Amino acid sequence: MASISTFPALHFPFSKSSPIPSHSFSLPSPTNFTLSAASFRHSPLQGRSLPRVLKQVRAVEEDASVPELGVESEASSPSPSDPPAVTVPVSPSDVLTMFFQAEGTLNESAIPSVTGALEQTEGISGLKVQVVEGIASVALTKQTTIQSTGVASSLIETIQGAGFKLQTLNLSFEDEEEVFV
Numbered sequence: 001m002a003s004i005s006t007f008p009a010l011h012f013p014f015s016k017s018s019p020i021p022s023h024s025f026s027l028p029s030p031t032n033f034t035l036s037a038a039s040f041r042h043s044p045l046q047g048r049s050l051p052r053v054l055k056q057v058r059a060v061e062e063d064a065s066v067p068e069l070g071v072e073s074e075a076s077s078p079s080p081s082d083p084p085a086v087t088v089p090v091s092p093s094d095v096l097t098m099f100f101q102a103e104g105t106l107n108e109s110a111i112p113s114v115t116g117a118l119e120q121t122e123g124i125s126g127l128k129v130q131v132v133e134g135i136a137s138v139a140l141t142k143q144t145t146i147q148s149t150g151v152a153s154s155l156i157e158t159i160q161g162a163g164f165k166l167q168t169l170n171l172s173f174e175d176e177e178e179v180f181v
Contacts, residue, residue, distance in 0.1 A: 103168040106136035110163035
């Protein structure tokens with residue numbers, strides 16, 4: 001899970017009438033900053049005191065909306081500007097088979113935990129977890145779609161969470177479309 005923290009603009013100890021030192025800078029008019037699925041808006045300082053609020057934004061996999069969590073308690077109500085969730089139909093031409101092979105280190109006693117964690121993932125077949133001469137390998141096949149993002153990274157998070165230390169990752173994809181000769 002990726003997390004991004006935002007902080008309110010810094011409070012400068014200068015009054016509106018005092019000049020800003022030449023070694024500092026200020027941003028004119030509101031400026032937008034965009035990073036991945038989150039956008040941030042910075043406005044110039046106004047007034048003497050600003051509430052100090054720490055906001056945390058969670059990036060969620062697979063085109064989910066990005067909720068904001070405030071450290072101070074705020075009334076949480078759905079905003080009319082929140083975009084609705086988008087559902088895209090999957091056609092047979094969008095289906096892919098992903099071949100996933102990871103090599104690294106793993107204690108032999110952790111093989112059942114890695115296997116169990118991966119077996120809970122939907123669409124996995126041909127799962128093989130083994131340690132040979134000190135080198136651990138995880139090989140599997142997963143049905144996925146072109147629209148899916150983060151499939152490989154979620155598998156990596158799963159195996160690393162179960163104790164696998166990744167060194168090499170090989171991915172290949174096979175298209176399910178029929179080829180006419």
